[in-house]
Amino acid sequence: MDAVDPNSFSGPSADPSAGALSGDGVSGDGVTEQRVVHLRGAVALLGRFPALAGVDLDINRRRIVLLRGPNGAGKTTLLRTLAGLVHVSEGEAVVLGVDLLTDRRSVRQRVGLLAHTTGLYDELTVADNVSFWSRAARADRSDVDAAMARLGLDGRLRTVPVGRLSAGQRRRTSLACLIARRPELWLLDEPHAGLDQEGRDLVDQLLREATDAGATVILSSHELDRSLQLADEVVTLSGGVATRDS
Amino acid sequence: MISQTPTEVTGPTSTSSRVTRVLGFLALVSLGVLVLFGLILSPPDASQGEAVRIMYIHVPSATVAYLGCFLTTIGSIVYLWRKSQWWELVAYAGAEVATLFTVITLVTGMLWGRPTWGVYWVWDARLTSTAMLLLLLLGYLAVRRLPADYEVRAKRAAIVGLLLVPNVMIVRKSVDWWRTLHQKPTLLANGLDSKIEGLMLFSLFTGFIAISLVFGWLIVHRFRLAWLEEQVESEGLDLAIAERRAEALVGEVAP
């Protein structure tokens, strides 16, 4: 598993020598190196609305986990919470060994969040955008070019302002920014939305490569057929609480 | 009167308490004494005539307005440093009450200016910097009253509040320089300082006491009101969580 394909951008930048892990890291209630996400009764408020109303969730390393649930169930809030963007007001929340109740900042650089909103600058070109966000995350310059090539953003597309792209091309640009960072935990909010058949296949392939290289993936999707095939585990979110499907 | 005692940290349960009833009574009595001495017993000034009586309100109001600004800055610092909502509300109360007294200072200053200078407004250093103080306070209140979540309003207002006293000092300094390079500050030149004695001095002293008591009473009540408002808003979190969880039962029906 340590032999990561040099052309894959999916692996985390600091792979904590996964092979050296001994025993079953999943036993007990504590947080081990195998356990990437640990939530117990986690409550997150959006204003005064409890978007997460006591979530229990444990996710181990190198898994692909599908979040499903009706609109307004809290999927997006859960992903943003795991990225360290939303304050957890009650319960326990540990992501990548970082306690989110005391420190939300240090987890942010190690996760990659693909949200509905892109955060891209419409007036800058694709290449400028990917280069700015990747350099902000201290990514290698070679990774940046390769990431764009991987997402099919080479040639003429590089110099097109993001504002003139189609929704699918924007999504590809966001994905390029994400894989150039080599996150340890991928948090994807409906990654298949807006992409063509080829793009969706590419997303699935990137996710498999990511977990092969030691990363963990949590995605929400309404494309259940495709995602169920991809996912190792399925978690259903409803009314701000999570239940695991076996 | 606004010192922090352990019981107050947990917060008041009503805007009224025995201490504030006594405080309010004393404020009313001292205002009565101020009216007696300021309007009736004290003599008119030799040079300013009856207009000097405005001073008994004007000078104490200006002083407590600055006091309110200090409360706002101190409250903002402690809020940013320790996330203390108690102090954030002190800062808010300080700014609102300071705004009131700044307006009183400006209005009385202009009323005093009409008989003294012949016009309501001159670009006197103190008058100008008081007007700037009002604008700075209105900026703080505009942020504090934004239609947004409490955290958003409070944090942004605290940054503005933190800079309030430094800004007031810089504005005062620059306006002083600006005027003194051209003319002597009129209020000082027509001076009140040297001529105050006897009953006039006592009236001014009474004014300070009365206005300070009113200031304290207003701060305490404004703070308690804000505190109770926040309590009402944040109550019912457990209920909200229960309601949110109940949605899950409905959601279970759908796949």
Next chain:
Amino acid sequence: MIHDAFLVAGKDLRLEWRSRVALNQVAPFALLVLVLFAFALDPDRGLLEKATPGLYWVAVLFSGLLALQRSFSIESADGNRDALRLSGLDPAGIFLGKVMAVGVQLLALEILLGIGVAVLYTTPITGWILLLVTAMVATVAIAAAGTLYGVVAAGLRVRETLLPLLLLPVLAPVLIGSTRAFEAALGGTPSEGWPWVGLMGVIAVLYIVAGVFGFGPLMEES
């Protein structure tokens, strides 16, 4: 922090260069203000010449306000705040970067307005050094205070109206100071201008310190 500052400043300036809003809209507006002043104050009675320093800085302040609004409108896209928080950029670096980008644009505006004033109003210059130092220090003060209050107002529907209310009273001392210093440099005695430069320096330092420490908490909400 410095790396991040240059990265953000480079991004902002590149974006300005590509969109050319500053060049096509803010700069013509600044020149328009100069012409309007000439209409308002009859140029023949010598009023315009006497008021030149003040008019110059009022024009800088108003067109600078437009540049600041622009600097925050490019960060107002959905999800941009989240993206910046996830980016790994140091908040202090973001602040300094935006100050630098705004400062560069302000300097360009000041040069343009300076040429405009020299050509349109014909004013003699006695103190070049004072003139340049005043412009530099005032620019840093305006950019730093503007960026700090810009983020206080950022992301709100009332942004366009809130920023002038917060910023202009705070910049009043900078307007007074830079105007007096310019009066001293334009036909006055230059030595009278230096205390004002010092005062503006205090303001610039105050806002840079406040921004470096305050930007982080301001980005963290919700």
